[in-house]
Amino acid sequence: MKHSNIVGGSTAKRVINCPGSVALVQKMPKQPSSKYADEGTLLHNVISEILMSEETPESYLGTRYEDQTLTQELIDTKLKPALDALNIIDPNHKMQLEAETVVHFGDLLPDVFGSADVIARIGDRAIVLDWKFGSGVTIDAENNPQLMFYAAAAMRTKEAAWAFDGATEIELIIVQPPEIKRWVTTPERIAAFELELVHAVRAASKGNAPLATGDHCRWCAAKPICPKMTGAAERALKVAIDGLDAPQISAYLKNADMLEGWITDLRSLALQMLESGAKLPEYKLVAKRAIRSWTDDEKAKVALFAYGLTESEVMETSVVSPAKAEKVLKKRKLALPDDLVVAISSGNTLASANDPRPEVMLLGKQLTAALSKLQ
Ligand code: SF4
Known part of the structure; x- marks a missing residue:
């Protein structure tokens, strides 16, 4: 699947909070995929085929993506619960839907696009649904920037705008088997989100766009070279432990996760560079x-x-x-x-x-x- 190198659904939160990250991430080598990411892509591919073909999950047994294969266990623990969720969301089978739709902002934000898992409509309600097949952190639907990105882009995309035409409310749904998270909002809230996104993307296109740390740093590929991170690491190394009081220690503890993430990503970037033949002084x-x-x-x-x-x-x-x-x-x-x-x-x-x-x-x-x- 092609990704925008400015901002997409999964990076919307980071770019809105840290516009400067766009230029930094563009400097980073492409990150190698993982077996978990490949399994997620396999499940996304198969569920979108099922929705559009109405075949049974079992008819896709043995489907492969990279080194991952669709097994009966994946069908039972991921695909079937995800499909069952649709029956809860749409008990009367009134939903019209489109799976895996590429949505974009046209001339408003050129080269900004993403792929929405499901765009749907029931009565006066437009629906944007995202499958999450990972079993780690659970994701909330309320004010979810990824889903609001897809909703905003879908409203401007000819192939998806039908779901929003005349809709008075918009429901954002995360299906992360066995959980379903739902949040109903308004077209006005999505318009306000779009405005935030436009400001962030325009700021990102200028030199010296602002950088800001927060929990959006967690998945940022630029952590190893980010001045905010390297600055925090350098400051942490200079701290004299004896002079710290308890509140200061608590404040530093808050940064520990961020620094640990930075260290892990830095090590894996260095390993990736050395394994591809680059030289690193002193390593x-x-x-x-x-x-x-x-x-x-x-x-x-x-x-x-x-x-x-x-x-x-x-x-x-x-x-x-x-x-x-x-x-x-x-x-x-x-x-x-x-x-x-x-x-x-x-x-x-x-x-x-x-x-x-x-x-x-x-x-x-x-x-x-x-x-x-x-x-
Ligand atoms: S690590 Fe955080 S502060 Fe640095 S560029 Fe990425 S998102 Fe911004």
């Missing part, structure tokens, strides 16, 4: 600690029994790890059969340049691609 990529495993479980078992180890010393649910076997062998003054052990690192991690571990040699991307074809 390098090293292999994570290697964990030993048997090259051949059966041969290892035979060798350990030959050393006189008992069944319970050798076997867990599978053969014991080399580390455990080594401990037992040591007590018997016997060495681990090294030729049966291989140490494999589980990935790369960041380390300071004076770390004693050797630097990881990165295979060129072309060589990696060529090798992957040989597997």
Whole structure:
């Protein structure tokens, strides 16, 4: 799905609160997707197909998006409860709806658009509904900037405006199985939101647009390079603990989540840069600690029994790890059969340049691609 690089539904809250974030986020490399994001996209794709085709969820079993596959468990725990929610919202089956509609602001805000999960109409009420398939933080519908963004854009989009034509109220709904959050508002509230958005986008297009921290920073990709964040981090490092009183400590605690988020995102950006071949002064990529495993479980078992180890010393649910076997062998003054052990690192991690571990040699991307074809 294409996203506006100025502001879309999911970034509306950040841009309204922090117009300066637009320019900073545009400088950041594209963030890699995660299995949770891919699973969410898979479920969004399938539910929109179901709504428009009226096929059963089961007929989409096995549908794939990236590495994610639609399983019966996902159907039972996510798709069916989401579809059941529509029966609660529309018990008399009066709703007309359109799924996955691209909505935009036309000439008012060029290049600002988003994709609304469901635009619908029942009687005098227009409906904007968003599926949330993640099971982390629960999202509220009241004054939800993402839903107000879709409503405002839909009112200006030819393919979606039918749902708002003559509507006296607008209902914003979040379906996050098993929860449904609903909030009814007015066209005037949506117009007021649109005004806020227009001001923020215009401010963002000027140099030195204001930056402001808040809970909207949580999903901001620019955290690692944001002066508000780096300033907070530098100030935190300079604090003399002895001189702090209790209220000051509480005030710093409030910033802890923000700083932790900044640190996590900074580390993952640095790792992403090093893994793509960039150089960072004083940092390098090293292999994570290697964990030993048997090259051949059966041969290892035979060798350990030959050393006189008992069944319970050798076997867990599978053969014991080399580390455990080594401990037992040591007590018997016997060495681990090294030729049966291989140490494999589980990935790369960041380390300071004076770390004693050797630097990881990165295979060129072309060589990696060529090798992957040989597997
Ligand atoms: S981290 Fe927060 S303050 Fe910094 S650019 Fe992003 S939203 Fe704005």
